[in-house]
Amino acid sequence: MHGIKGNPAYWLLSQNFPVSMDNRNANGSIHLSSGNPADGEAGRLLLDAEELYDNLNEQLMAMDNPNSAKNTVLIEEAKILWAKKLKSRNTTLKDAVTDAIFHYTMIQWSMEDGERAQNVSVLAYLYYRYLEGGDAFVPQGLSVLLELLQKDIPEDAVILEAEVTKINWDSLEVDGNASGKVDVEYITSDGSKIEIDADHVIVTVSIGVLQKHHRSMFVPNLSKRQSKAVEKIGFGIVNRIFLHYEEKFWNEQDFPYRFLWDSNIEKDFKEDAHWFREISEVEIYKGSILLIWANAYVSREVFDLPDKEIGRRITLLLRRFMGNDSIPFPSDLLLTRWHKNDHFLGSYSYFALGQTPATQRIASSPLRVNGIPKVLFSGEATHVGRYSTVDGAYRSGRREARRIINVAAKESATNRAD
Numbered sequence: 001m002h003g004i005k006g007n008p009a010y011w012l013l014s015q016n017f018p019v020s021m022d023n024r025n026a027n028g029s030i031h032l033s034s035g036n037p038a039d040g041e042a043g044r045l046l047l048d049a050e051e052l053y054d055n056l057n058e059q060l061m062a063m064d065n066p067n068s069a070k071n072t073v074l075i076e077e078a079k080i081l082w083a084k085k086l087k088s089r090n091t092t093l094k095d096a097v098t099d100a101i102f103h104y105t106m107i108q109w110s111m112e113d114g115e116r117a118q119n120v121s122v123l124a125y126l127y128y129r130y131l132e133g134g135d136a137f138v139p140q141g142l143s144v145l146l147e148l149l150q151k152d153i154p155e156d157a158v159i160l161e162a163e164v165t166k167i168n169w170d171s172l173e174v175d176g177n178a179s180g181k182v183d184v185e186y187i188t189s190d191g192s193k194i195e196i197d198a199d200h201v202i203v204t205v206s207i208g209v210l211q212k213h214h215r216s217m218f219v220p221n222l223s224k225r226q227s228k229a230v231e232k233i234g235f236g237i238v239n240r241i242f243l244h245y246e247e248k249f250w251n252e253q254d255f256p257y258r259f260l261w262d263s264n265i266e267k268d269f270k271e272d273a274h275w276f277r278e279i280s281e282v283e284i285y286k287g288s289i290l291l292i293w294a295n296a297y298v299s300r301e302v303f304d305l306p307d308k309e310i311g312r313r314i315t316l317l318l319r320r321f322m323g324n325d326s327i328p329f330p331s332d333l334l335l336t337r338w339h340k341n342d343h344f345l346g347s348y349s350y351f352a353l354g355q356t357p358a359t360q361r362i363a364s365s366p367l368r369v370n371g372i373p374k375v376l377f378s379g380e381a382t383h384v385g386r387y388s389t390v391d392g393a394y395r396s397g398r399r400e401a402r403r404i405i406n407v408a409a410k411e412s413a414t415n416r417a418d
């Protein structure tokens with residue numbers, strides 16, 4: 001979990017489960033694509049480069065008119081900061097190495113943002129709210145949060161393995177019936193089509209699912225303004241590649257094992273070098289399982305290949321950087337493919353170029369009938385300060401639930417007055 005101070009998801013979890021701070025070895029080792037370890041200066045510069053991420057936020061805060069950054073992508077700002085940093089460091093490292101460090105940093109950023117810095121708006125760093133306290137780690141996995149939240153919900157109130165396909169939200173406009181109910185149509189896993197009606201509906205599908213289906217899902221359609229806002233929000237991809245080995249072939253203290261791609265690599269590392277270059281490190285997941293994080297670019301480029309082929313190519317990569325041609329192929333390989341899963345279509349949202357907090361607000365404005373919110377929208381992408389996070393998703397759900405409670409409270413006050 002990203003940040004703990006003022007994080008309601010962390011608070012809830014820590015009251016009920018052991019939660020530790022993320023104490024993975026931050027340093028590990030750094031290697032050049034020639035297979036040789038990078039020297040100490042490269043390591044120090046790499047730490048400097050990683051700091052740029054925090055600086056970016058501070059620099060934007062210091063701007064007189066942050067809106068002037070509206071049309072800038074993250075990589076442009078990063079290049080300026082990097083050039084300044086290099087100048088102040090007076091480094092003796094060759095350009096190929098300093099470029100490789102910058103490239104490494106950009107890959108790390110693409111993992112945080114879910115998209116490459118070429119596509120992320122620099123405004124993200126003005127509006128995203130950092131929470132202090134470091135990253136917390138939940139050994140049981142974050143699904144325990146769901147278990148906690150659904151504890152008080154009666155089991156028969158939850159319908160699983162059912163896909164909502166249609167939401168008829170304005171009964172008056174749809175069938176001339178002024179019931180005020182929202183008709184929800186869903187399809188069960190055996191293909192049956194079922195309709196239920198509701199006083200209010202909170203839509204929590206990912207922004208990727210909403211972007212793909214809003215035109216067929218809502219009757220009547222979302223307004224043009226709202227559709228445009230929904231479509232403007234960035235939705236990123238981050239995946240994980242787990243490599244399982246019969247036995248370890250590594251020294252634990254070398255991990256995370258970081259890759260610095262020097263710019264001459266293509267000529268002697270021909271096989272699809274372009275996507276290899278977007279992989280920046282391998283870490284130990286646990287025991288004899290290694291983990292590689294794949295950014296949007298890697299996911300789009302190679303995740304259509306069969307697992308075995310991906311395993312083979314990654315082995316070439318490891319052999320190269322670890323300088324060891326006898327590294328075995330993994331005995332098993334597991335990839336998450338969030339962007340290929342019809343119920344997610346990506347991982348988490350990012351601030352796309354041209355997006356502002358207003359985009360998120362418009363995209364998630366409730367659909368009202370006679371002023372009453374009938375269909376409401378939550379999910380991480382709708383939360384201005386904490387988009388892309390679990391606590392953002394949780395907060396946004398509470399926000400919409402409160403909206404419904406307010407309607408109910410008003411109705412009951414009116415009834416009492418009558």
Ligand SMILES: Cc1cc2nc3c(=O)[nH]c(=O)nc-3n(C[C@H](O)[C@H](O)[C@H](O)COP(=O)(O)OP(=O)(O)OC[C@H]3O[C@@H](n4cnc5c(N)ncnc54)[C@H](O)[C@@H]3O)c2cc1C
Nearest residue numbers: 001002163164204205206343347348379380388389390393
């Ligand atoms: C690899 C990875 C690592 C991450 N690490 C962190 C982290 O360390 N900290 C952090 O805070 N966040 C992290 N996140 C982000 C976090 O997981 C998401 O922000 C959060 O899960 C979003 O929750 P959500 O409820 O908005 O959407 P989702 O989790 O996408 O939930 C949407 C739900 O809608 C369902 N659905 C979709 N379509 C339909 C339909 N038609 N009918 C019915 N149901 C439908 C889906 O099945 C799903 O259950 C990570 C994400 C990934 C992928």
